[in-house]
Amino acid sequence: MSLSSRTLRNLPSIPRRLHPSTPRRRHNSTFESKPYRPYEPPSPKPAPSQWTPKAALALGCALSFAFTAGKAYQKMQQLNVDYDRDDKFRAPRYASVKEMEKAISEIETVLGRDAIIPMTAYSGGSSLEGNFSAPYSGISIDFREMSKILAFHEEDMDVVVQPAVNWVSLNTTISSSGLFFPVDPSPSAQIGGMVGTNCSGTNAVRYGTMKDWVVNLTVVLADGTIIKTRGRPRKSAAGYNLNGLFVGSEGTLGLVTEVTLRLAAVPRECGVASCVFTSVRDAASTASSIMRAGVQVAAVEYLDATQMKVLNDGAYTAPKFWKEAPTLFFKFSGSKASIAADIKEVKSIVAAHKGSDFEFARSKEEGDVIWSGRKQALWSLLAARPEGTELWTTDVAVPVSRLADMIEESQKGIKDLGLFSSIVGHVGDGNFHEAIMYHRNDPAETAAVTEHVKKMTLKALEMEGTSSRRVEFGNGSRNKRWI
Secondary structure, eight states: OOOOHHHHHHSOOOOOOOOTTSOOOOTTOOOOOOOOOOOOOOOOOOOOOTTOHHHHHHHHHHHHHHHHHHHHHHHHHHHHHHHHHOTTOOOOTTHHHHHHHHHHHHHIIIIIIISOOOEEEESSOOOSSOTTOOTTOOEEEEOTTOOOEEEEETTTTEEEEOTTOBHHHHHHHTGGGTEEOOOOOOTTOBHHHHHHHTOOOTTHHHHOOGGGSEEEEEEEOTTSOEEEOSOSOSOOOSSOOHHHHHTTSTTSSOEEEEEEEEOEEOOSEEEEEEEEOSSHHHHHHHHHHHHHTTOOEEEEEEEOHHHHHHHHHTTTTTTOOOOSSOEEEEEEEEOHHHHHHHHHHHHHHHHHTTOEEEEEOSSHHHHHHHHHHHHTHHHHHHHHOOTTOEEEEEEEEOOGGGHHHHHHHHHHHHHHHTOOEEEEEEGGGTEEEEEEEEOTTOHHHHHHHHHHHHHHHHHHHHTTOBOOOEEEETTOOBOOOOO
16 A cells, blocks of 8 residues: 555654754744754762772671681581581581582672672682782682582592692592592692682693683672582583683682582503703704604603702702703603603604703602602792892793794893893693792882883784783782783
8 A cells, every 4th residue: 555645745744853953943932042062971970989888797797707617617527526426416517518608699799799899719829920819909708718528429530629628638638549630730729729720730731721620610609699500420511611711710700619620540650751952942842742742741841951050059859960951851651561652752752852861760769859850940949039039930821833932032031131030831731931030129120021021921922822920929919911
């Protein structure tokens, strides 16, 4: 059906939308038109003061929680003792776990949603990278009392723990089962922080990083909601991969109160070896060739000539003394036959890249002595600091094929500054740490080191690598990122 022109003329007129500057015509009235004023959004309401009565009440609750958590822990221990003594006393073994989660949820609801006050999770405080720092102030949620192993499923090869469980203590507790948790950062690290930073360690070449060993997480979100990321089966194609979202988020997306971890079988045999090179490029090329050859090494670690000299000067590995040259350390695991085959192949690759002084431990005691060179690296540097200096550590990761280029660039830059530095690297996966000694109270020296770290970071990005942060050891301050 079409409309004729006459029909259109007879339709009632529809008032058109007027431009704000167009004067509206009123019957028998005159007025002056006003100039057009562009639209201005209403001014935002001033943010409410963080320390409102409600926030103060929440802070009181938080402080009360810190006190009552300890009391709850003591009571839980007493309940366990009573339960063990008298089977009729059917107290829940971990009743306080949910109470703690509920308390954290209530604190998150009031502080996070209502008062918008930042909360920082804390347990071991062992990070050298300032991961538990609070740049925007707020309050700290202390998890140190949440240090229980909640369940150990030996047949399923997994374990449920609270965030303040230390990974070394965990492995000691379950050692009789023939299982272990393979991620090995600093011995003082705790599971909550390891989840928050997606940490790794010397075993990363074979076992990967933290994200590869988390089955599920219980997390308290900013609005107080408590969620579990997934079930306990190893295989699940349902839903989003929330583990990948929370692992590495450093507590910014929620507070982790419970973690289910995968476990691995303890290797039947372990071996340790070391060798030296004339240049960092030969050492890096050796590591790359070993990885391409498919040799099942558990760790490939690099220490530069400066670091080896520090070990010798302090006699940190006595009676063992080292050739002061770029050095690789290896770990092997498996059966005796597989380790022997791996060592034979690694030895031939080392020789092909001009390596020398290949030394393989023939006993656990010899292995401990050789590996002590890698284990004592950080502590020897800290002890070697002259009075009044600080140790600035930074790390980058690049594709393994670019590792030698990256290390050489870094060494050249620090040599131009005339400062002392050493490099320790997880070269099996292209990552290394540089430690620089400098006088923090010297503005010129501090500025020079800052510029060096910035250039190092940008160079890593140029090589399709990454750099996550920088830290001043002993200062704990977290500084700007360049990515």
